[in-house]
Amino acid sequence: MKFLVKLLSFLTLGPHSNYLCMLGCYTHCRMGVKANIVTRRKYLTTGRAFSNTSVDNIIKGIVYHSASTDVFHNLAFEDWVYNNLDLTHSDVLLLWCNSPCVVVGRHQNPWAECNHRVVEGSKVKVARRRSGGGTVYHDRGNLNCSFFTSRERYNRQKNLKTIISGVKRRWPLVDLEATCRDDIMLNKDFKISGSASRLGRDIAYHHCTLLHSCNKDMLLEVLNVKSNGITHKATASVPSPVKNLGDMDARVYHESLIQTIADQFYTEREPLGKPVIYDVDPSDAQIWPGVHSYREELQSWKWVYGKTPPFSIQRGDDTLSVLIHVSQGNISGVIVRYVSDEILINSIQQLCASLKGSRFCTRTHTTNNAVWRFAKPTKVYSENYEVYSEL
């Protein structure tokens, strides 16, 4: 049964804070589906200022669930919370999942981390998050949990314990353990969760994945990167064997998991409002002013690919090699080394000149091969010339 309730509260500041978070909502309640613990979900729509009467030292908490499965909307919402909310007295837990995508860490090389020949032309998006760490594959079988706190209360092990305690309370036979690397292991051997964080002056967040029913075949295919001649200093991922929580217990899936984790979260904090999951639309710029600009940046080629640390890629053999230098995602230099009786310097230089300044992409691999085919000698004479064509 639907009803609208005007909820006036949200995160505000203590008496000495500088920000004011303007949020309240008209709510829409519905019963949780297939839940042993009935949890009403509320939908955050419009905002109003409200004064929080929190008691000192008691931390309040609120759980959001993103209604979007667009990775850029969701990452933009993380940015919005990070840049706009004062969490001196409150914690926020954001639960979200994405349509199939690959998310690389802030300083990673997407060409080195995922199989672009599989990704290009498919529906799998490529995104770069603001936090560090390694590359992950997301689909609707992978739940993301973002724990936002004040800088002082930042504590990854505590957050992982929230997840593990919640899961174990509801599904006691599932064997989960947090490691010192802040991974969560299932049955000690399989990694079902990895963590990353972003730390600011006053606010911090720790977000982690949780595999419950992910398409493992797709995951392996997308993250399977064969040796491709790339030399780089970007952060490298640490691969691990993976498994789904749902493999251990079929009752573990998105809805049951978010309710379990939210319930556990609220047992550890005083609920800010009702102890329910609030559905949020992360694309609504009326509630989250400026969120579109974050999304624009996160979706831009400049961020996803242009942010890649400088790297080089080489193809070749004894007679010909092509080395391409890439900086900020653009080709900054091409070096061709070949042994040939034919002097093709001008032609090679023209070909290389056409590459310089252009965006690096998988098709450059093809161009790389084209240079190789173009310069490969067709005849062998008694004398060989070594020629370097460099920009």
Place this chain on the structure above:
Amino acid sequence: MNKLLSEMRFTEEHEWVRQEGSTPHVTVGITDYAQDSLGDIVFVELPEVGSQVVEKDSIGAIESVKAVSDVYCPASGTVTEVNTELESTPEVVNTSPLEDGWLFKMELADVSSLDTLLTEKEYKDYLHGLE
């Protein structure tokens, strides 16, 4: 080391600022407390040379094995140079945070803005308060 520290100013975000003589040119880095808290640094993201920066804005980031931490601008001005060595050897920030691990240099818009930063003693007192 004592001489270095006494010439520096500090921020509550654990950055140090060293002025060149009495010019508006300064060098900026992070303190030993900061590098220790971060853990092993694997990547340093620096502002672009020539960019106009504003006090307290986030202008870069340092990635360690634990997290990405925002680097904040201690004062307003223009970035004149960045430590390009950190691209290949980011760990220098861990081993020599006050010298070889400097992050960037800038020209201050207002030299007097240095007076608002913490002295060495004030920074040490601030650190004691955090314990």
